[in-house]
Amino acid sequence: MTNFKIGDKAVVPTLGVGVVRDIITKHVDGAGYQMYVIAILDKALTYEVPLDQVDAKGVREPIPLEAVERVYDVLRDRTRPRDKQTWNRRYREYLAKIKTGDPLEVAGVLRDLALLRADKQLSFGERRMYDQAHALIVQELAVAKDADEQVINAEIEALFQPSTAS
Numbered sequence: 001m002t003n004f005k006i007g008d009k010a011v012v013p014t015l016g017v018g019v020v021r022d023i024i025t026k027h028v029d030g031a032g033y034q035m036y037v038i039a040i041l042d043k044a045l046t047y048e049v050p051l052d053q054v055d056a057k058g059v060r061e062p063i064p065l066e067a068v069e070r071v072y073d074v075l076r077d078r079t080r081p082r083d084k085q086t087w088n089r090r091y092r093e094y095l096a097k098i099k100t101g102d103p104l105e106v107a108g109v110l111r112d113l114a115l116l117r118a119d120k121q122l123s124f125g126e127r128r129m130y131d132q133a134h135a136l137i138v139q140e141l142a143v144a145k146d147a148d149e150q151v152i153n154a155e156i157e158a159l160f161q162p163s164t165a166s
Helices: 065-076 088-099 103-119 122-147 149-159
Strands: 008-014 016-028 033-042 045-050
Touching: 008 033, 016 045, 016 122, 065 103, 065 122, 065 149, 088 103, 088 122, 103 122, 122 149
Parallel strands: none
Antiparallel strands: 008 016, 016 033, 033 045
16 A cells, blocks of 8 residues: 655646645544545645545556656657547547556557647647646656656657657
8 A cells, every 4th residue: 555644746647746735534424534635736636535545546656767768668669550440439548548547558648649649630639638648747757857847848849859750
Protein backbone atom coordinates (compact mmCIF):
# COMPACT_ATOMS: atom_id res chain seq x y z
CA MET A 1 0.00 0.00 0.00
CA THR A 2 1.30 3.44 -0.94
CA ASN A 3 1.78 5.75 2.01
CA PHE A 4 2.04 9.49 1.56
CA LYS A 5 2.95 12.21 4.01
CA ILE A 6 1.68 15.77 3.93
CA GLY A 7 3.73 17.62 1.33
CA ASP A 8 4.44 14.54 -0.83
CA LYS A 9 3.66 14.70 -4.53
CA ALA A 10 1.15 12.19 -5.88
CA VAL A 11 -0.09 11.38 -9.38
CA VAL A 12 -3.85 11.00 -9.77
CA PRO A 13 -4.83 9.26 -13.04
CA THR A 14 -6.57 11.61 -15.51
CA LEU A 15 -6.00 14.61 -13.21
CA GLY A 16 -2.22 14.87 -13.02
CA VAL A 17 0.28 15.61 -10.30
CA GLY A 18 -0.84 16.96 -6.98
CA VAL A 19 0.46 17.60 -3.49
CA VAL A 20 -0.89 15.85 -0.41
CA ARG A 21 -2.24 18.79 1.58
CA ASP A 22 -3.87 16.97 4.47
CA ILE A 23 -4.93 13.65 5.94
CA ILE A 24 -8.44 13.94 7.32
CA THR A 25 -11.09 11.70 8.81
CA LYS A 26 -14.53 11.73 7.21
CA HIS A 27 -17.53 10.12 8.84
CA VAL A 28 -20.00 8.36 6.58
CA ASP A 29 -22.89 6.32 8.02
CA GLY A 30 -21.22 6.24 11.40
CA ALA A 31 -17.90 4.91 10.08
CA GLY A 32 -14.73 7.01 10.03
CA TYR A 33 -12.52 6.95 6.94
CA GLN A 34 -9.05 8.43 6.78
CA MET A 35 -8.59 10.34 3.54
CA TYR A 36 -5.74 11.96 1.69
CA VAL A 37 -6.58 15.44 0.43
CA ILE A 38 -4.56 16.03 -2.73
CA ALA A 39 -4.42 19.50 -4.30
CA ILE A 40 -3.92 19.03 -8.05
CA LEU A 41 -1.20 21.31 -9.43
CA ASP A 42 -2.23 23.80 -12.12
CA LYS A 43 -5.92 23.25 -11.32
CA ALA A 44 -8.22 24.67 -8.68
CA LEU A 45 -9.15 21.13 -7.73
CA THR A 46 -8.71 18.86 -4.74
CA TYR A 47 -9.04 15.11 -4.82
CA GLU A 48 -9.91 13.05 -1.77
CA VAL A 49 -9.17 9.36 -1.60
CA PRO A 50 -9.46 6.94 1.33
CA LEU A 51 -6.06 5.73 2.53
CA ASP A 52 -7.07 2.11 1.95
CA GLN A 53 -8.12 2.78 -1.67
CA VAL A 54 -5.05 4.66 -2.89
CA ASP A 55 -3.68 1.72 -4.88
CA ALA A 56 -7.09 0.71 -6.25
CA LYS A 57 -7.67 4.27 -7.50
CA GLY A 58 -4.25 4.29 -9.17
CA VAL A 59 -2.84 7.13 -7.06
CA ARG A 60 0.92 6.76 -7.02
CA GLU A 61 4.21 8.55 -6.58
CA PRO A 62 5.62 10.39 -9.60
CA ILE A 63 7.98 8.34 -11.72
CA PRO A 64 11.61 8.32 -10.62
CA LEU A 65 14.22 10.16 -12.66
CA GLU A 66 15.59 6.81 -13.91
CA ALA A 67 12.25 6.08 -15.65
CA VAL A 68 12.04 9.38 -17.53
CA GLU A 69 14.09 8.11 -20.47
CA ARG A 70 11.61 5.25 -21.02
CA VAL A 71 8.84 7.84 -21.44
CA TYR A 72 10.95 9.70 -24.00
CA ASP A 73 11.63 6.37 -25.77
CA VAL A 74 7.88 5.83 -26.15
CA LEU A 75 7.46 9.37 -27.48
CA ARG A 76 10.29 8.84 -30.00
CA ASP A 77 9.05 5.42 -31.19
CA ARG A 78 7.91 5.59 -34.80
CA THR A 79 7.77 1.83 -35.45
CA ARG A 80 4.11 1.39 -34.55
CA PRO A 81 1.91 1.09 -37.61
CA ARG A 82 -0.70 3.78 -38.13
CA ASP A 83 -3.97 3.04 -36.40
CA LYS A 84 -6.69 2.40 -39.00
CA GLN A 85 -9.64 1.94 -36.63
CA THR A 86 -12.48 4.43 -36.35
CA TRP A 87 -12.11 7.43 -34.06
CA ASN A 88 -14.73 6.04 -31.64
CA ARG A 89 -12.75 2.87 -31.05
CA ARG A 90 -9.47 4.75 -30.87
CA TYR A 91 -11.03 7.20 -28.40
CA ARG A 92 -12.17 4.39 -26.10
CA GLU A 93 -8.77 2.72 -26.30
CA TYR A 94 -6.92 5.97 -25.61
CA LEU A 95 -9.25 6.89 -22.75
CA ALA A 96 -8.65 3.49 -21.13
CA LYS A 97 -4.89 4.05 -21.42
CA ILE A 98 -5.10 7.50 -19.87
CA LYS A 99 -7.25 6.17 -17.02
CA THR A 100 -4.54 3.66 -16.09
CA GLY A 101 -2.32 6.56 -15.06
CA ASP A 102 0.68 4.65 -16.45
CA PRO A 103 3.03 7.28 -17.90
CA LEU A 104 4.16 4.90 -20.66
CA GLU A 105 0.55 4.33 -21.76
CA VAL A 106 -0.23 8.06 -21.64
CA ALA A 107 2.96 8.78 -23.60
CA GLY A 108 1.79 6.29 -26.24
CA VAL A 109 -1.51 8.15 -26.57
CA LEU A 110 0.33 11.45 -26.87
CA ARG A 111 2.70 10.06 -29.49
CA ASP A 112 -0.09 8.52 -31.58
CA LEU A 113 -2.17 11.71 -31.55
CA ALA A 114 0.87 13.90 -32.27
CA LEU A 115 1.69 11.75 -35.30
CA LEU A 116 -1.94 11.87 -36.43
CA ARG A 117 -1.85 15.66 -35.98
CA ALA A 118 1.08 15.80 -38.40
CA ASP A 119 -1.09 14.10 -41.06
CA LYS A 120 -4.40 15.87 -40.54
CA GLN A 121 -6.18 18.41 -38.40
CA LEU A 122 -7.40 16.79 -35.21
CA SER A 123 -11.10 16.78 -34.43
CA PHE A 124 -12.33 18.55 -31.30
CA GLY A 125 -12.38 15.26 -29.33
CA GLU A 126 -8.93 14.26 -30.57
CA ARG A 127 -7.56 17.68 -29.69
CA ARG A 128 -8.99 17.50 -26.15
CA MET A 129 -7.49 14.06 -25.65
CA TYR A 130 -4.15 15.24 -27.07
CA ASP A 131 -4.19 18.21 -24.68
CA GLN A 132 -5.01 15.98 -21.71
CA ALA A 133 -2.27 13.43 -22.49
CA HIS A 134 0.19 16.25 -23.19
CA ALA A 135 -0.57 18.02 -19.90
CA LEU A 136 -0.29 14.78 -17.89
CA ILE A 137 3.08 13.88 -19.42
CA VAL A 138 4.53 17.38 -19.17
CA GLN A 139 3.50 17.65 -15.52
CA GLU A 140 4.91 14.31 -14.52
CA LEU A 141 8.19 14.72 -16.39
CA ALA A 142 8.63 18.21 -14.92
CA VAL A 143 8.21 16.80 -11.42
CA ALA A 144 10.47 13.81 -12.10
CA LYS A 145 13.23 15.95 -13.63
CA ASP A 146 12.65 18.87 -11.24
CA ALA A 147 12.39 21.09 -14.31
CA ASP A 148 10.11 23.85 -15.49
CA GLU A 149 7.05 22.67 -17.42
CA GLN A 150 7.89 25.04 -20.29
CA VAL A 151 11.26 23.29 -20.75
CA ILE A 152 9.60 19.87 -20.83
CA ASN A 153 6.93 21.17 -23.20
CA ALA A 154 9.62 22.43 -25.59
CA GLU A 155 11.45 19.08 -25.45
CA ILE A 156 8.28 17.16 -26.27
CA GLU A 157 7.25 19.51 -29.07
CA ALA A 158 10.74 19.17 -30.57
CA LEU A 159 10.29 15.40 -30.70
CA PHE A 160 7.33 15.83 -33.05
CA GLN A 161 8.80 18.43 -35.40
CA PRO A 162 8.94 17.15 -39.00
CA SER A 163 12.76 17.24 -39.04
CA THR A 164 13.02 14.89 -36.00
CA ALA A 165 9.94 12.73 -36.63
CA SER A 166 10.66 10.05 -39.19
